Amino acid sequence: MPLHFELVTPERLVRSEDVHMVVVPGSEGDFGVLEGHAPFMSTIRNGELAIYRSGMTGEPERITIEGGFAEVNDRGLTVLAERANTPI
């Protein structure tokens, strides 16, 4: 079950792909988003985003993000971060 996930910063579109689950550091606690999540909007705190590509097994990719917010709607999860530290 893929979840469409997008991570965007003002400078560029960092990630746009289908993944299994993403754990987002929300301002009131981390939350995981899977396919079919209810519409949801939250501000985020500085922290690490964990992207699980294939199931819960395997090491997730971690991206440090700062400030911004996350929106979940029927098209997937969009994280609008102020800064994202990734190689590439």
Place this chain on the structure above:
Amino acid sequence: MASLKTLKGRISSVKSTQKITKAMKMVAAAKLRRAQQAAEAGRPYAQRLSGVMESLASRITVGPESPKLLAGTGASQTHLFVVCTSDRGLAGAFNSNIVRAARRRADELMRQGKTVHFYLVGRKGRAVIGRLFPRQIVHQHETGHIKQVSFGDAQAIANDLIARFNGGNYDIAHLFYARFQSALVQEPTDQQIIPVPMATSTGAPAGGVTAAVEYEPDEEEILATLLPRNIAVQIFRALLENAASEQGSRMTAMDNATRNAGDMINRLTIQYNRTRQAAITTELVEIISGAEAL
């Protein structure tokens, strides 16, 4: 008839000008590629954000205590024009196009009896706007030291703007910049940034957001962080588009200049050669007639 020496001087001067314009064109082309990439990379964020803003704004009922940045002050008397220009000239009509768009709008509003103030970003707008609307420039933001526009720069401008708004001096803010379409076309754009333009209800909202959305912490708080960010993002986007437009415009202008210089060199060279031939012919005639007279 110009003398051979002055013609030669002119040819070499046009040639050196051509070298400069050619170099500037190459530099602009190289910079354009990077600026264009940056501008295009910045678009998704601005689009997503305005999408979210619209869907939020449509679900929140505007009341007297809603934030000013969203609802405005209810009046439309004092306008603040944020005019983004470049710091350098020699970019064709790039700066004058932006300034002209702002000026036309300002004239229109002032005819309706509104007050217009200018907030300039970049150096090149100052001369014209300062002459036409003296004492209406409230601030000039220097961008001369910036090589590559970063979000922090835009945020600084946004914070300054928001502070001015919260001071209650202005009702509406417009943003003027040139939207980059291609190296040949840059469109001067007038965008209202404060208050947030309400989505004119075009049928169903995008994505059919009918389900109740959960907010964390809550709507107001999200809105409070979102509104200033939206302003910063719109400004950031304008700066990126402007940077790309400037390079595109400069590239085109310098390409034209190089071509014109080439034409001029050809014309001058022909004139030079004709003059030289004429001089030789005159000399020959003098020698021959001198010899015959002997």
